[in-house]
Amino acid sequence: MNLTRQIRGLFQPIQPTIQQTKENVNYIEFLPATKLQPYIYCYWQLKTTEKLNGAFSYKVVSDGCIDILFELNNPKDNFVAGFCKKYTEYVLQPEFNYVGVRFLPTIFPQIFKVNASELSNKFQNLEDFVPQTSKFIASHFHPKLNIEEIKSKFDTYFTNVLNHTVFDFDxxxxxxxxxxxxxxxxxxxxxxxxxxxxxxxxxxxxxxxxxxxxxxxxxxxxxxxxxxxxxxxxxxxxxxxxxxxxxxxxxxxxxxxxxxxxxxxxxxxxxx
Known part of the structure; x- marks a missing residue:
């Protein structure tokens, strides 16, 4: 706990390209429960407030983290984005509502016992690596959820996961x-x-x-x-x-x- 809390105190990963999003596209980050903050940097949401005239290009910069993400309108398709050594650009549809979980460095492999190098510089199906979490997302999330409800579901789930996690604090x-x-x-x-x-x-x-x-x-x-x-x-x-x-x-x-x-x-x- 103290080791991961120390990482959070020294490292706050920034995604500055949110400032470049156009009108009718919002990005917000919101904190998990206090108990989860040494492990999860934030939850986030990237969504359109109105349908855009065309596809939207969204750029993610290198931040040293691993994210879980999915489209709230289609939570059955959920993904994991690994550590990236360069920026990544995504072309999104004119309407979207993405939700994600950003783990602090080392935490995703600690919790899910997944070799982080298998995820690096890749965007892959979460089901292939953490099927239980993929199923949870598919069955508990839907488009009508607001921020508070999304946070509550994440908090409850990840608190339970952490309670059953044995960390290897080398x-x-x-x-x-x-x-x-x-x-x-x-x-x-x-x-x-x-x-x-x-x-x-x-x-x-x-x-x-x-x-x-x-x-x-x-x-x-x-x-x-x-x-x-x-x-x-x-x-x-x-x-x-x-x-x-x-x-x-x-x-x-x-x-x-x-x-x-x-x-x-x-x-x-x-x-x-």
Missing amino acids: NRLYNAIDTILKNYGVLNIEKDVDVGISNRQLRRLFQFYIGDSPKTFSKVVQFQNILKAKPSHQSLKQNKLFYDIGYYDQSHFIKDFKNFYGVTPNKAFKRT
Whole structure:
């Protein structure tokens, strides 16, 4: 519990592209019950308030998390989206009402005993990995539910799941994550992360519980901290930001940022 609570205290995954959604499309995040917050970062809903004139392109940036999601109008089709090392773009129908659960890093594999690397950079049927949860969603959700009712159903279900979960809190893994988060992802994994095991062993732990290597996770943490800092257009123009966050080459910084976000830093922060 304390280890996962510490992750939440140090890491707040941001999905900034919600600010770019057009009129008649709403995105909200809402907290789970207090007991669940060390494990689940948020529940979320992305929906149209009116039918759009055409398909809607929605971009999800790299945030280090694993999500369960489904269309509230068709909950039998539910999915899991794994750790992604680059942004993902989805083309949605003119009307939609998506609901999701965003798990903090390491939690989905802890709860469901699923190797996170099997989900990485993929969008897959939840039934293939966690059939019991897939069946719960299919039988308990429908389009008439409001936010409070959605939250209540999720809270009840995941509280029961957690009550029957045996966690494997490997201190080596969580100490490494703690070091990465406290250094904002700006560190040399081989030199700065010493948890008493080889780099190969550490990589195996990260592959299973995070979905990728310690180095990739660090880059995502670094990227997320850029989003949290909300740099101004002026600071980007003066080429100061990439030095402050550990880059020595502006082109490398821009390349990494575009990979995680989908656009350059100047375009992402053009309103600031």
